[in-house]
Amino acid sequence: MKKIIHIIILETSYIIYEGLIKILNNSSFTFNIHFANNFNEMYQLNLRYNAEFIILNPLLIQNITKDFQTFQKESGNTRWIGIIYTHTDQQLLSLFDGIIYINETPNEINALIQKILNTENPLHNQNSQNEMLSEREVEVLKLLVNGNANKEIAEKLNISINTVITHRKNISQKTGIKSVSGLTIYAVVNSYISVDNMQ
């Protein structure tokens, strides 16, 4: 007799929710799938079922990461799977035990679940990457990747252009990225700017 694995899904997209259920039900595992409408429902459901897996969209907890981490600690043996369909901050993803990308095949998704089941539950990363860049450097970076020239940055920050150049030199040293395009990608990946806000 197969062991029943409880899964809680918190996902606002009905299409993805139904697609996920279809894939999970076609797998070799026996799942009992519960649907949560929001973070609180997820909490209540997990109190009752002590789910092996909780699948949710990382974007739903991006503004409440502290609460989320507290919740993770309280529910020690639950594994967390993020499901993403747009670019998402790496730091956010690091809070999860595994990530399902929207384009993955059923086989890949099953392999992920199997892999997580076979590994020990690690403590989630506490040190969510110490900010490499200083406050001022981030300010300069933001203005830079928003299309400002050094001179404009200097004017907007009320500092000398020489200072801006020094900051940029330090940013490039710290990140190892010299080009503006590379720094733009860096800023996107680290959520200093949003792609969606720019066009």
Next chain:
Amino acid sequence: MKKIIHIIILETSYIIYEGLIKILNNSSFTFNIHFANNFNEMYQLNLRYNAEFIILNPLLIQNITKDFQTFQKESGNTRWIGIIYTHTDQQLLSLFDGIIYINETPNEINALIQKILNTENPLHNQNSQNEMLSEREVEVLKLLVNGNANKEIAEKLNISINTVITHRKNISQKTGIKSVSGLTIYAVVNSYISVDNMQ
């Protein structure tokens, strides 16, 4: 007796495909749903079924918009629905009769289909790609946003730096974007480059 509506779906995400089927089959319409693995299969399927609707991810045709538009003209009475789950270029979306966003409810999706069925099939916008970049311009853009200087681009493409400058001038005119960072975002949004490949 209900009329059977043929739908062809071209979507690389299994999750979304299954989710869509679930929603469509729960609607008040009677659909006959066909799955296409690629553009050519879609073409063959539509020759056979002359589908009322073709649902596909706009990203799949972003690099073959001309072929796509030719196909659209040939299959006059087919309606085109884009399904999107990440930010997508507006010009690309304008080629479709309707857009399904990943977060929409079954009711919203059904309403969209009903609405399209009730409206006359308009001729698709011919002049929607006037602002598209030429092949060479895309080559230049890609090299640029990968951190190459004009001089390096010239060397890699075996053309004069003056030509590179001309291309960049034209790119900026067409896109309305001057800064390298802005063009980087543009390239990301239009999938000329991938954020994930860069870090």
Next chain:
DNA sequence: GTTATCATCATTATTAGTAATGAGGTTTCT
């Protein structure tokens, strides 16, 4: 109280990018 990081600014020389304009040859569509 020394060490380290940060934020600020400078000089000099070199290299890179921009603006404006013109122009010739090729391809594609009508």
Next chain:
DNA sequence: AGAAACCTCATTACTAATAATGATGATAAC
């Protein structure tokens, strides 16, 4: 055959960015 778009290259004058180096004061850490 002609129009439109594309790809190519050039000149001139101007502005911006980079590299290398040094320096000062403020704050924070141990």
